[in-house]
Amino acid sequence: MLRASHIPPVATPALSALKISLIPALSLSSSLPHLYKLSTFAPLHNFLPKTAPPNSSPISFKRFLPMLGHHPCPKASFSSGSGTGGGRELLVQHLLVKEDDLKLLLELQQRISGGGEDLSDLAVEYSLCPSKEEGGMLGWVRKGQMVPEFEEAAFSAPLNKVVRCKTKFGWHLLQVLSEREESLLGEIQADELHVKIQDPTFAKEAQLIDVREPDEVAKASLPGFEVLPLRQFGSWGPEVTTKFDPEKETYVMCHHGMRSLQVARWLQSQGFKRVFNVSGGIHAYAVRADPSIPTY
Numbered sequence: 001m002l003r004a005s006h007i008p009p010v011a012t013p014a015l016s017a018l019k020i021s022l023i024p025a026l027s028l029s030s031s032l033p034h035l036y037k038l039s040t041f042a043p044l045h046n047f048l049p050k051t052a053p054p055n056s057s058p059i060s061f062k063r064f065l066p067m068l069g070h071h072p073c074p075k076a077s078f079s080s081g082s083g084t085g086g087g088r089e090l091l092v093q094h095l096l097v098k099e100d101d102l103k104l105l106l107e108l109q110q111r112i113s114g115g116g117e118d119l120s121d122l123a124v125e126y127s128l129c130p131s132k133e134e135g136g137m138l139g140w141v142r143k144g145q146m147v148p149e150f151e152e153a154a155f156s157a158p159l160n161k162v163v164r165c166k167t168k169f170g171w172h173l174l175q176v177l178s179e180r181e182e183s184l185l186g187e188i189q190a191d192e193l194h195v196k197i198q199d200p201t202f203a204k205e206a207q208l209i210d211v212r213e214p215d216e217v218a219k220a221s222l223p224g225f226e227v228l229p230l231r232q233f234g235s236w237g238p239e240v241t242t243k244f245d246p247e248k249e250t251y252v253m254c255h256h257g258m259r260s261l262q263v264a265r266w267l268q269s270q271g272f273k274r275v276f277n278v279s280g281g282i283h284a285y286a287v288r289a290d291p292s293i294p295t296y
Helices: 012-018 102-111 118-126 132-134 150-154 189-199 214-219 228-244 258-269 282-286
Strands: 088-097 137-142 162-167 170-181 182-187 207-210 248-255 274-278
Touching: 012 170, 088 102, 088 118, 088 132, 088 150, 102 118, 102 137, 102 170, 118 132, 118 170, 118 189, 118 214, 132 137, 150 170, 182 189, 182 258, 248 258, 248 282, 258 274, 274 282
Parallel strands: 182 274, 207 248, 248 274
Antiparallel strands: 088 137, 088 170, 162 170
């Protein structure tokens, strides 16, 4: 789908194919790719319970994106110490009508430009896209995610100006509401992290988060990491942007690097600019970097 939000499970082909990338998901059962450069979307805590029992079984929190085909997340090629940067992300809303409804589209565009109506209100009433339930809001998008015609129109449109474009799915009116620098999600190896930890200034300048459960942390831990158990996401998730600085480098660790990757993805979706997943987790750190750390 287009919007990283709670939308109906049945999507039109237009909605399914217009966005051609996967959406970050907070899950306890995802594979661990080497490196990611992803888009950011609506706050995940909008769709999660406010509290989660500390002893509950693992929960999978996901935002679903039905697609016509499987399109792997594009991979970036920056190391833990540098980034490519320079990309833009756009906050876009739109409405979609059939290809033979150009007259309707022009009428709607006139109602916006000449009559002062909001695209979001018209999307609710006229759009064929299930994003109509959210006023046509697509969330934050970046280049490489949208079909070419839509992408070209969005990335060349002035802020807040409603423009039209045609794709194989029909006619669109779209509006770019805001833009920001594209954020980066990287991976750091255990030995690289070990070198960084030896620097006394590292813990002061970086933000270190351990998403394991308290009983795991009691068995093995690293200094400077704040424990935010994934199962308690409902209690700390809504406050993460006020407790941590999205502009600082943020490192996320768990046992083997699986849970931390999901949290790292989510942090990126909240606007954190440089987030790093600790590859292999504290187990890899104990095996490859510091044998004094117990394994379990």
